[in-house]
Amino acid sequence: MLPELLQGVDTGGLLVIQDSASYSGRHLLQSFINAALNREEAVHVLGFEVSEEELKDGLRGSPVQRLHFHNAYTDPLGWTDHPAFTVHQFCLGELTRLVKQTSHSKPATLVIDSLSWILRHVSTPDVCRTLQQLRKGGAVRSIIGLLHADMHQRGTVGSVCHSATSVITVEPAMRGDEAVAKITKRSKSGKVIQDEEIFRIKDDLTVVVQSKFSKGAKKADSEEQETDPTANLTFNLRLSDTEREAKQKLALPFVFSKEKKTALLHSGPGSGRIHYEPDANDDYDQEDPDDDLDV
Amino acid sequence: MYTELNSILNTTPDSFTQGEFVLLSDRQSDASFLIHHFLSLYLRARCKVCFVGLVQSFNHYSAISQRMGVSLTQAKEKGQLVFLEGQKESLSVLIPQENDTGSQAMDFLRDPSVGLKSLYEFVRSAVSSNGEEAGDGSEEWGPPVLLVDDLSVLLSLGVSAGAVLDFSHYCRAIVCSQLQGNVVMLVRCDGEGEEDEGDDEGSERLMKGLTHQCSLTLHVQGLPTGYCRDIHGQVEVCWRRRQGDGQYTQKKLFQYKVHDKGASFFAPGTSSAVL
Numbered sequence: 001m002l003p004e005l006l007q008g009v010d011t012g013g014l015l016v017i018q019d020s021a022s023y024s025g026r027h028l029l030q031s032f033i034n035a036a037l038n039r040e041e042a043v044h045v046l047g048f049e050v051s052e053e054e055l056k057d058g059l060r061g062s063p064v065q066r067l068h069f070h071n072a073y074t075d076p077l078g079w080t081d082h083p084a085f086t087v088h089q090f091c092l093g094e095l096t097r098l099v100k101q102t103s104h105s106k107p108a109t110l111v112i113d114s115l116s117w118i119l120r121h122v123s124t125p126d127v128c129r130t131l132q133q134l135r136k137g138g139a140v141r142s143i144i145g146l147l148h149a150d151m152h153q154r155g156t157v158g159s160v161c162h163s164a165t166s167v168i169t170v171e172p173a174m175r176g177d178e179a180v181a182k183i184t185k186r187s188k189s190g191k192v193i194q195d196e197e198i199f200r201i202k203d204d205l206t207v208v209v210q211s212k213f214s215k216g217a218k219k220a221d222s223e224e225q226e227t228d229p230t231a232n233l234t235f236n237l238r239l240s241d242t243e244r245e246a247k248q249k250l251a252l253p254f255v256f257s258k259e260k261k262t263a264l265l266h267s268g269p270g271s272g273r274i275h276y277e278p279d280a281n282d283d284y285d286q287e288d289p290d291d292d293l294d295v
Numbered sequence: 296m297y298t299e300l301n302s303i304l305n306t307t308p309d310s311f312t313q314g315e316f317v318l319l320s321d322r323q324s325d326a327s328f329l330i331h332h333f334l335s336l337y338l339r340a341r342c343k344v345c346f347v348g349l350v351q352s353f354n355h356y357s358a359i360s361q362r363m364g365v366s367l368t369q370a371k372e373k374g375q376l377v378f379l380e381g382q383k384e385s386l387s388v389l390i391p392q393e394n395d396t397g398s399q400a401m402d403f404l405r406d407p408s409v410g411l412k413s414l415y416e417f418v419r420s421a422v423s424s425n426g427e428e429a430g431d432g433s434e435e436w437g438p439p440v441l442l443v444d445d446l447s448v449l450l451s452l453g454v455s456a457g458a459v460l461d462f463s464h465y466c467r468a469i470v471c472s473q474l475q476g477n478v479v480m481l482v483r484c485d486g487e488g489e490e491d492e493g494d495d496e497g498s499e500r501l502m503k504g505l506t507h508q509c510s511l512t513l514h515v516q517g518l519p520t521g522y523c524r525d526i527h528g529q530v531e532v533c534w535r536r537r538q539g540d541g542q543y544t545q546k547k548l549f550q551y552k553v554h555d556k557g558a559s560f561f562a563p564g565t566s567s568a569v570l
Binding site for chain 1: 412415457460461464465468472473500503504506507508535545
């Protein structure tokens with residue numbers, strides 16, 4: 001699904017790329033910018049977090065003439081006298097004016113880097129409202145935003161993603177240069193599609209999907225052949241015939257045969273004998289009390 | 296400076312990456328020994344250093360740097376080092392006297408909700424005044440470097456995490472991007488706090504925000520197995536942005552031991568006490 005999304009976000013759509021401190025989603029964001037530039041679309045980048053040089057440095061090889069970078073990085077809070085774009089200018093009117101400054105035949109794609117910066121200074125309802133207005137407004141064709149999910153409360157992240165038509169959550173994968181993307185796409189008919197893929201971004205910013213990530217995909221354990229544990233030993237486990245005979249003849253110490261039993265119970269000559277003369281009170285039973293012993 | 300750390304980070308006083316934002320962090324440990332490394336490294340590299348020392352006095356850093364072969368007093372006299380001694384300046388804010396020249400850098404103590412704009416103004420004037428003064432005899436220094444020790448104490452002084460993140464953003468914008476210098480900041484965390492407790496302000500949020508902004512992190516922790524006399528802890532080095540070949544995050548883990556005159560770093564399990 002990732003390549004489909006890269007081919008173009010639907011008109012009026014909002015794509016949110018969620019990342020965390022363990023894996024930065026900016027690289028994927030640059031892939032989206034690169035894909036849009038290659039489709040000959042105009043891209044407006046509202047840059048709060050990285051400078052223009054740094055962003056364009058990652059986009060080497062892309063046709064950057066159609067890329068318009070709006071500098072909100074050097075002075076986003078108006079601490080100097082002449083701020084280029086401050087975070088408080090994030091509203092429908094200002095953004096429409098910004099995008100319409102460079103006249104293009106087709107409506108442009110707006111890339112926001114990042115939504116987290118704006119959410120720190122502008123309240124969540126205002127941000128969501130502005131995004132919604134931009135989507136319906138017509139000045140921009142589609143919006144792509146980067147959101148650092150671990151910097152906000154879950155409610156904030158949830159609210160922003162709720163107004164998005166597609167959400168891609170990126171996390172690090174087992175291998176260093178790969179990442180896992182969890183994609184949720186809401187189509188206009190209301191159907192929600194979810195997918196999980198492992199991808200890798202090549203040097204020219206194209207995305208290669210390595211495999212479909214499925215949790216239960218274990219390789220079917222091929223039945224291992226039963227190995228004979230008595231093979232290849234340094235000692236001999238087998239018995240020769242004479243040894244087998246001797247083993248069967250051996251009388252085990254606590255298994256009583258009839259002869260052994262009588263020999264034990266009726267002691268031989270020379271050993272002490274017990275004379276018992278019962279008293280008047282004794283209940284003497286003539287029967288052998290050990291008779292029912294099954295030994 | 297610690298030679299082993301230099302080889303791990305691939306830096307020497309003569310050649311180091313410019314425009315880097317280095318984040319030093321620790322969790323229930325003490326990463327301030329790394330601040331001394333970067334201070335002596337950049338002073339030896341003849342950079343113009345602006346040091347915002349909020350937690351210790353000037354003499355503390357001076358004494359330790361002396362042991363590492365760098366004289367802070369001399370650097371200050373020559374104009375190479377601009378030192379903001381937070382503790383002394385804060386006294387002049389809290390107990391104002393008539394003959395106070397006083398920079399307004401620590402004005403946020405009076406009203407923390409205002410933010411750190413005045414502290415940023417101090418940093419900006421310190422790093423931008425490189426070679427602007429009348430140049431008779433004043434030497435040309437290299438790219439500017441900002442060191443902050445440490446950011447977490449600002450949270451304790453009532454400044455919100457958002458304001459500290461704004462401050463670090465502006466410092467990065469002017470020092471790294473505009474002047475091609477480096478920024479080194481220390482942030483400290485206590486407790487395990489990995490979960491989002493719903494606490495919007497706090498050291499965890501500050502740490503995550505700074506991690507997103509920086510290009511290199513060095514995270515110091517104790518050994519997971521407990522106290523050891525010969526190994527004082529572990530350092531996880533994480534390169535977040537690599538120019539050129541690929542941009543995947545690269546992580547390396549080392550163990551360290553702090554000596555009287557330096558610190559040694561080694562791969563886990565190869566401590567000299569063990570081998």
